[in-house]
Amino acid sequence: MFARWFPMPMQSTVLFVAWLLLNNSISPGHLLLAAILATAIPRYCLPVQSKQPKGHKPLLILRYFGILLWDIVVANLTVAKLILGKNQNLSPSFIAVPLDMRAELPITILASTISLTPGTLSADVSEDRAWLYIHALDVDDEALLVAEIKQRYESPLKEIFQC
Amino acid sequence: MLYWIPLLTLLGTLLPLATRNWSRTACAWSTAILPAVALILVVIQSPAVFQGNTLVEHYPWVTQLGLEIAFRLDGYALLFIFLILGIGLLIILYARYYLSEQDDMGRFYAYLILFMTAMLGIVMSENLLQLWAFWELTSISSFLLISFWSHKTDARKGARMALTVTGMGGLALLAGILLLGDTLGTFNLTEILARGDEIRASGRYPIILILILIGAFTKSAQFPFHFWLPHAMAAPTPVSAYLHSATMVKAGIFLVGRLYPSLSGTDLWFFLVTSTGTATLLVGAYIALFKHDLKGLLAFSTISHLGLIMLLFGLNSDLAAVAAVFHIINHATFKASLFMAAGIIDHETGSRDMRKLNGLWRYMPHTASLAIVAALAMAGVPLLNGFLSKEMFFNETVHQSSLGALSWMLPVLATVGATFSVAYSARFIHDVFFNGEPINLPRTPHEPPRYMKIPVEILVGVCILVGMAPAWVVGDLLNNASSALLQGDLPEYSLSLWHGFNIPLMMSITALILGLVIYNIRERLFAFQAKFADRDAKLEFERLVQLTVEAANNLYARLETNRLQNYVLTLFIFTLAVTAWPLMQIAETTGDREQLPPDWIAFGGILTLSLAAIMTLVWHRKRVIALISVSVVGLIVALIFARFSAPDLALTQLAVEVVTIILLMLALFFLPQSTPKESSPGVVFRDLGISIMVGGVMATLAFAMMTRPLETISDFFTANAKTGGGGTNIVNVILVDFRGFDTLGEITVLGIAGLGIYKLIRRMRLSLPTADSSGRAWSSDTHPMMLAMVSQALLPLALLVSAYIFLRGHNLPGGGFIAGLITAIALIQQYIANGVFFMKGKLRLDYQYLIGWGLLIAVATGLASWMFDRPFLTSWFDYLNWPVVGKFEVASAMVFDLGVYLTVVGATLLILSNLGKLSTTERPTEGENI
């Protein structure tokens, strides 16, 4: 029943909140509208959504985003410094990160995370989704970087999506 | 009831068509009926006319133009009517036997009667404009008659020549008539004839005279316009007999006579008419002698006699005019009979070449005797009608003195002309009927069928009767005609055979003797003539026309390059041309409205914009780069709108720009990636110059406007947006309410564009590039995984946003259009990220229906207001207050905006999704159309 009305509860929630954010009001009228849209839109979009593993452990999710935010702040400052510094001091590098996850959504989130955080940028994923190629702006120790990515981001994601 | 005369014949054109499948005799009879009735009608009317009355009838047509249906019957007209109908009937009888089985007789008779109608119209017209109408009708119907044997090249060419020459004359005539009418303020003949002095006094007289005479001269084949007539001989002989004896060529003569009272009596008249007449008389007579073709000889003799008549009119003497009228009668009779005789000969021997035709007297004595009498009349032998009018003619030439000391020239030239006419008449008689045996004719000659000769007999009879007892036979007719022509008392003249032994008689005798002499030494003359290249007028004319056409072609080809670049350039240059002058009148470009201070953003923004625009211009050959630059321009324009308090514009501009870019990318995939360097430096320089000027003009205009205060109607909108339109977003209220009609039209445009583009795409067959411009194969990763993921995730959000934009549009920036574009873009993003296959059938939407429904909803909203007896698109709104939900607005404008939304989504997706299909197996299939 619930599944039929809210095939994608996650999205529905996001939409519901987003609507209130947009109008920034919690008047009954808007609550009603939000509810309607949050129900209608996902039902309409369902066909164009490919099947993805569900996320679990909401707390873990929140924690993950917390870390992410903090890293973004740090990342920006480091990168800013690098940009303003001398180009000669840069030691850019391509790095292949082995992946333990295969599902599309987690990989996408991981890749995005990497792109948003310290001097790293997801370039591409190997066809078998076993390798994530990233470009780093300035690395001295690749192994360290890879390890950090895997434990700081991949493992929580594996936990969240249970894959 | 005069109008019945032409009307009957007009109806008469239908009978032969109706009876074309009956027996030929029946067809001929049914053709003859109505003209005969018309003739009877005329005869009934004639007594009144013979008492010197002029019958006139007016019926209003386009009175504002001085154009009315007006007929006139006086002696002059009566004479011509008798000729037209009388000879016409004889021709019908004659043609019955002349035409062969395979000729479409019905069609022939129809044309003939149509022509007859036209002639009657001319001679009976009381209104000059109406006369002109019939005049043109003769040109057209004669075109049909001459080209009757349309499979023959020379028939077609002869017909076209006649039409062109007489048509040209007709146009000159029209100008003359209009000028005349403009001078007198009327087109009615009675008045025009009465006010001749006014015309002659007017400064426009010379122009009027020349224009009208051109009309008359071309029609009557006067030198130098005579050349078309001989080639009209390609027509069946009955046609020649009719057109070139009594009717068509006489139309010009008729006109000159008709307007004689209004236009004659001046030296200019004398000079123009007499000289033309004389030239024609001589040229015609001379050439006639050298024609080996029977009809050719007759054609030129016709020209010559027409010249004679014209000459007479030119003499500015009433007596001469009488002589002219008399000769009109005589020439009609003998020339008609001669043509018919020639036709018979042609018909029975299969040849018209006088070098082959010899000694026919033995084979067809009856026809021969008829032809000989007629020919003698043509030669002006005593006791025949031709003699009388020629005597009068000589008499007139002798008694005029307009040339002062040189007045003797005219009689001499007249005699020369007469001499040659004797010569060619002699040739006609001797070469054809005597002069040994026929030389290998197609058929052995014999007499024609009985009834074929009757018309000839009648006409020849007339020739003799008139010749013997002129006063008794044609006296009254001539008197009436002449007095009607002169519009006054007749001069003294007698129609007796014997005026004593006077100069004219001597002239005649001289002409007779000399003529025979010339005929005897003709061989030497032929040899002499042969020295001159025989210039074929038809070829000359064809060449002339060809040259004109080629000239037209060249000129047109030079002007019409069929190159878009030239068209656009012309457009811009013309734009500059018209705007230049007023702009130069503006003393001070800067107005006195207080200007805004420039600031950082504006500066940076405009600089960026300019850079981007110039980049587009500089790199327009590297297409992708140009594309990117254009999108920069679009972005900045949007920012400028935002900067100057126009958020709606900013939003719309942004959305539109992205869709445009996507569209351009889709197109670029199939188009060359780069533009070749084609324009020469000169061209580039020129184009740059023009562009800079255009830009300069627009910039100047903009600046001049912006720096001046302006009182507009907009305060009304500001004042009424909330109260009248129910919205605080004035722009949106204008769009969906104050000027909702524009928006309705605008989405219609969008919808139509969708349909049109769909049409374009359906039959499109493009080959897919397998590699990019640098030859690199495309990436194997058709739909990058992460992009697909995120796009899917964004779709709901995007839809939410568009819902948001839509709902707030009435009071805050947004609205149906922008919402529609956002939806469309969000969906297109799915196509881009996931591909057509993935999307196929997943969105339950028929975009074409979407357009239809969108437009329908918009229109329906407009129509709804009819129920409240308000005009189309009258808006309605109210504030509802529901429990829980609270107070909210409902407005008809929102329903309208929904229509906008749907149309936009439909059109955009119809375009883009179908365009996407181009490259996939989803190609639209041929065949099914609706």
Add this chain to the structure above:
Amino acid sequence: MEMLVALAIGILTASGTFLTLRGRTFPVVLGLTLLAYAVNLFIFSSGRLVIDGAAVLQQGLPVPDPLPQALVLTAIVIGFAMTAFAVILSMRARADLGNDHVDGSIRSQQNDGDQR
């Protein structure tokens, strides 16, 4: 400020004009797009410039002339429809005529088979 906007209009118009005078469809389409931008700014400017104006009815703020804005919106939409048609037509021309010249044939073989 007015001067700057006028300048922008001028430059856009000039570039657009120049591109519409080119011989291939794609640059012409780009030119038309630029002209459209120029036109929109032009009409917008005919309502005079207002900064910090109220986009929607608010108390005490200068209201910019809304009519030109509405006109521009209509113009933008129509311009979009027209550009779209022009773009697809260019593709169709390439497909049917084998080249992307605005005359459907390169200068050398001008007017070929165009005698109708």
Add this chain to the structure above:
Amino acid sequence: MMDTMPFVLELLLSVLILFGAALVLIGSIGLVKLPDFYTRLHAPTKATTLGMGSLLIASLIFTSYVEGALTVQQLLITLFLFITAPIAAHMLAKTALHLNISAHHRTANIELQDSARNRQVPNTDPK
């Protein structure tokens, strides 16, 4: 209303604004300055996220203060940016790899470029 604004708040806003603007500028500087495409790619994707972030927060605080109520629409913009920026960067990198745009010569394991382009497992043997 700005003159009535408490000093601390104003200070905070000013700092946020300047910080954000500075970061955005730095992003663009990087765009011009950095040696190769892949390094340049880092500049906007990063510098801007935080730059935009702080600007948006500034505006969030400001408008909330002006309207006298919490206005949070800005968060939605931030959300959009944070979702799209990395993917845009990814697509650009992917494109650059496909177009064989060479990395700066001092880039380490430059050979990975090829395996990345062909989306194969890495072949780390130096060419």
Add this chain to the structure above:
Amino acid sequence: MSHLPILPILIPMLAGILLLLPPLRTTLTRQRIASLVSAGINLLVAVVLLNQSATGEVAVYAVGDWHPPYGIVLIADRLSALMLLLTAILLFAALLYASAGEDETGRFFYPLMMFQALGINGAFLTGDLFNLFVFFEILLIASYSLLIHGGGKHKTRAAVHYVFLNLVGSAIFLFALGVVYGSIGSLNMADMALRVRELSGAELELAKVGGLLLLVVFGLKAAMLPLQFWLPRTYATAPGPVVALFAILTKVGIYCMMRVHGMIFGDYAGDIADLIQPWLWATAILTIAIGAIGALSSPSLKRLAGHLVIVSVGTLLSALAINTPAAISAALYYAAHSTLAGAALFLVSELISEQRGGALDMIVRSRPVAQPVALGITFFITALALIGMPPFSGFIGKLMVMQSATTMMQMSSTWPTLLIATLFALVAFSRAGSTLFWRATGKNSDNIKVSSTKYAAIWLLLLAAPLMSLFAGPIVEFTAATAAQLDQFAQTPEILLNGGNR
């Protein structure tokens, strides 16, 4: 209240929309019936409107109930009624002709024809300058789509020229609107006419620029020299029934000059009076000349027809240049005549080209036409009408135009051009006709099946030639009254602002 004035817009619009949706879109038969019916109703409405306007009544319909000068108004007066009737006749004839097969060669034919009519009718009705632009765009986009109906190289090639040129034209139209609004401050034509009298100094000059830019736009629409080159090829390639409807397009341009320039920049506009006349003199004469030359050099009958359209445009322009009520009246009569006869000729050429195999309508020796008599007569009448030969409408029209020239200067410039053009047309037609019908070789293909519907369509148009001539009296009365009414509007635009009059 009466919604009559807006019906000519709503009928085709609704028809067009419904033809896109089931149940109408599903079968061809339904489409044919539906569109012919709606065209019929449209014709009926046009007749009613004409009757109403003939009484001198001017209906001003305020769309959205927003009164002038603020809202958009539709003006149903004599002029618009006349033009609407012409369009309605053309539409009906074109659809009738198309229903005999032309409609199967591509999609959306009927909806597009309806939208085309919608655009034209709107242009003839609106009293608002920007709304006029919108309707221009509607009729343009529809014409773009119809031009390529049926497909083929030639159509595409012509379409590229036509579309791109007109897109530039639309841009200029918008520039013009910008200047006009920026200097006069209103969009309602009547209101502008009033405001323009108050202008002076730079504002006045700006208004002039606007008015002249509008002349460029309308001139392009009307195919006025030097903006006429696109027309012959475009019209020659478009499908017959479509071009038949296009025959009114050039007149839209002329109409706009009468309406807009006549009212806003007309005789009573103070310092800006008779803005365009100086430009019209030269262009009129040259337009006639180039048209006549083109006619003489036309390789095909359709091209010839196209050039005759240009000649007629030139003739109309010369009347506008003379710019007296008499001249305007003449222009109106001539416009009506040339539109109908021109449309007929395009359809005739289509028929001819169907019957001559590969030669189509090219003026060259070829196999004879299948129906020499029926087709011949039709062609002959059409030709006479277009050349301006009595007794058909062209003759009256030419007389009117020539008589409207009163001063020696006017006569000496217009008469020779007109008469020479007539002669050229005569020559061109006699060459074309004798070649097409007489210079035939081989057998005609008997397998050609020509439906009588097509003849019906043509004769529907062609009947105008004799009838307009026969009833020229009353018609001229109407056109004269129309000219007078236009003059009245130009003098006292208030009439249109106070909701018309009786």
Add this chain to the structure above:
Amino acid sequence: MLMTALYIAFALISLALLLTVISLARGPSIPDRVLGLDTLYINSIALIILYGIAEASTIHFEAALLIAMLGFVSTAALCKYMLRGDIIE
């Protein structure tokens, strides 16, 4: 103080705008230019946000929102174009 900060910020952003356009003009590769365009979108969002603060109005947030969305779409489309040529397949 806030006003001063704003003006400085405006100057900085305008500078950023110019730098971006320069890099866009400089290229050298097409991805470079696309990157420039993408950055330009971001910069203009910043501009609008600042402008919103300066004007003390939220009227332009939709514009910012739209730019955020549409910027991504066009960047993605351009990349797809360079990768596959055909952006909708």
